[in-house]
Amino acid sequence: MNPPLAVDIAFILLALFAVYTGWRVFRTDSMVRASFFLLLSFIAVGAIMLLLSAMYLGAAMFFMMGVEMMVMALFMVMFMMNPAGLNPMMMVHQHRLAIGAGIASFVIVAAMALLARFPHRPLPADLQEVESLGNELLGESMLIFESAAVVLLATMIGVVVLSSQRGRYGNAGEGSMPPGLDPGGEPAGMPEKDDEDDGGHHHCH
Amino acid sequence: MILDQLVWPLALVLAALVLGPYLLAVLDGLVARGLGLTRGPGLWLAPLRRGAWWLIQHTNVTEAPDGRAWRLAPALYLALAAGGLALVPWSRAWVATDIATSLVLWGSIEALATVVIFLQGWSANTHLTLVGAYRYVALGLSYILVSMFVLIGVALPAESLALTQVIISQQELWNVLRQPLGLPLFLIVGLAITFRGPFNLADSTDLAGGTSADVSGAQRLVWEFARSAMLVAFSGIATAAFLGGWLGPWLPGPLWVAFKMLAVLALLAWLGPAFARLTPEHCVSLMWVVLLPLAFVDLIWAGVEALS
Amino acid sequence: MTLTTVLLLAAALIGIGIYGALSQQSFVMLMMGLELILNGVMLAAVGFWAMSGAGAPEGQLLTIVVMAVMAIEMAMGFALVVAVYRGKQADVTEAIADLRH
């Protein structure tokens, strides 16, 4: 089965796009942009899944990642403490090691892809892929599917407990202390110590 | 062959994309006249006049926006609306995007719409637009959940995620009667996702226009057009999922679809301005405490009905 | 579009993801790296399913499980970030050198 040329071209473009946007995630100034670049990468991979005729998974990928990256972007804005997440950032540690590890893992996995011999067993022409997935989920693999659901429920409860304001030991914010700007330095940005006031922060309408 | 699979469906999608928002604007004008907001002749010309004014007005610049995202967001929203319209089956053969999982794809359009609306408000880098964007994101998830449960309900009797199968399954009885909760819930979500009427929290008056408060000119034209187009896409999906799509006596299928879409649009245009805007708090409670349980009930109803 | 090219793309995504997960100081950015790794894994799984598994439904099932893992990873990650933030008002990994109190 030779896929038509158009599919090949689409695949190459989508693959390049997925890698480029995946790379931009760690190279952009704004966190919101970073998470939306990641979303674009996911969308490209989802489209490739559609090309691979995984109709349900491709569409579900758009769906899941749309919501997930939106939440991600919002958390980025909230935690990075800067107006709407529009500050530049290049906050990295162990940079060389990370680059090395990234390249090494790429080389290893790529070598596996190139050197290993996988059987060539394409999709049968009459495969109803959505139907077969549904039968699998609610048939033989019911247990896996259901346990995933239970784990998700447990996660939800755990997450609410972890992040709620009043935990088992009283108010979670009690005695909290911001870190210093440099390791071991004075706590930064505490409201009452805000003496480095600026000229004026007016933005008029 | 090509005519049936490509040319006619695409032509219909394009026609709906252009005519739909225009007709919606005319319907809005009709409702506004009923409320005593406008008078005099020119009902059919009013949307064109407004559009011409937006074309003449220059697009403005805010201080240090995320330029690309800001200019792109309205176009992306329009693209999503077009994608939604492409899923609507016009007749058994005329479907622009006939894939086996069109209901899931529609769900992803709703999810990506959240991203685009956030982008529109965030990238302008001004305060009121950003507040509008935050509001929409805080509420968007509950909209998507309600709509997805309702749509799973119509997929059950069809035993398929494809809209064409959903329509075929309605040959005996339309889903609007078989699952009476479905259509009202879906239409409420439609108003919410295009933020109209009582659900207009993203582009609301208290934010001086919300996510489009700092948008002018052609960019605003595209944004408003896309909002209307999204509602048209919604009416198309509602038609297919609940009103039997192309099914109907005497007339050819595509005409039936168009009539039903228009009827849904008229209903939504009338409902929109009929109620005061909810406070965000009320909206959250309404979605999670009232509509989401109702969607569960609808789903259980659909399941029991499909089993019997 | 062959299995090898799909796997190469997956390898590239995993490589970038590992770089991100190791290099980023911010929690949320670190999670983005993890997501990118899982992205590559899902693509590889679907590639195997389509080209080497003759459409066995387990291939798709694996991808769905990975998606669930992603959701769990993200939810737990954010909960941890919130908990740490409450305690330290920081969202960088160095801030939790000791998580004992």
Next chain:
Amino acid sequence: MAVSWLARLAACAPVPVFPALGMRGEEALYRLALSPEIKLVDSPRHASLLLVAGGVPPSMQQALRRVHDQFPAPFTTLWYRSTPLVELPRAAVTTVDSLDALPGALVESHGSLLRNTVGHSPRLLPDAPPHPWQGLGDDGHGGEGMMGGVPYGRPMAMPPTEDLRDGLALDVLTFRLGPFFPLWPPGLEAEVILQGDIIQQFSVQSSPFPRALAPVFHEAREQSVAIAALERARARHHLQALFHALHLAGLEGLARDALRLADRCPSGDIALLAKWFKTFERRMKRRGFFALHLPERGALRQEQAERLGGFAARAAGIDRDARTEDDGYRRLAFATITQQAGDTRARWRQRLAEIAQAFDLAARAQRDDMRTAQTDAVETPRGAWRDSRPGGTSPLLEDLLPGLEWGEALASLASLELAALSPWPREERAETQMGGAA
């Protein structure tokens, strides 16, 4: 050719006007809201005409310049009973002094703007950020590292106070709004700190312009006046305030109806007015103005309510009304209405009840031609006017608004009257005065 065709089409569209209200500029707003050829907008980005109505004090001219520069081209300015900024070229300025000529003048300006016969208004301020660029990065958002420095002279988003909602001090947004923000009283300028859309801090920078009342209230301080005229003016005042609240709620049709009713107040048949108002009130309830839109928030504390006086105090359960001291009212068996909750919803219930009461009092007073008996205390819609006029009370917003969601805060703001009472009455047009004398 194509452009002129487009321009001719656009010239027939409703004229998008952004009103910048100065002192005593409200009458222009109420007039334009009822003109179908005018569309009032809330953002300068959506308008082609800047209408400056009323006097702008010199201290606010810089803010006016900033509003002016936010208009996208093409646009021009129109000045109603106001002195144009000196640096504006003659061609971009139209001045109008008559209310009746105002809608026509706006339509005319819009048309000639599109026909290119009047000059576009030029930019007045340099197109530069208010503070020099101080950061790094391609887009100049400034800052370095996590704490980020002071991009564009604005502080990093560090919370000034404990977070009010969930203890997570996140997503802080500081900005300044006013004095021409159309959704709150003209003249009010405030620095707002939001977290998400919850108001964290609200500091008033300048108070709203003093509010002018109908002349009959001023007359009542000097001589005995007809109670009917007084009550009609009161109903009118509240109905005009209702316009803002309904506009905020997105109920444009009802907002216009409130203004139409207000316009009929001075001279309309009182029985008919009362009947119309009753249907109007029913429609308002049916549309969910109370149930859906008004928050049960923004409650005044006892001493705040007392300081504010008037309907706001009565909505908080304080049974105090200067009309009870007047013999004329006593003969009409006047009894004060009160609510208990003292929040935004209760305030509007109170004001609507007071409108209905005003119509009722006016109907009975008109029948017997009753007049006020005393002049040393008059109950104005703003509160009791005894030895001194009710003053501005906008600083209480700093206490009232934090913790409210932005929309709820604006709804609460619209339910209050915080401006001081102007020492000069509003100019009434001839027909109104005739109605008042009748």
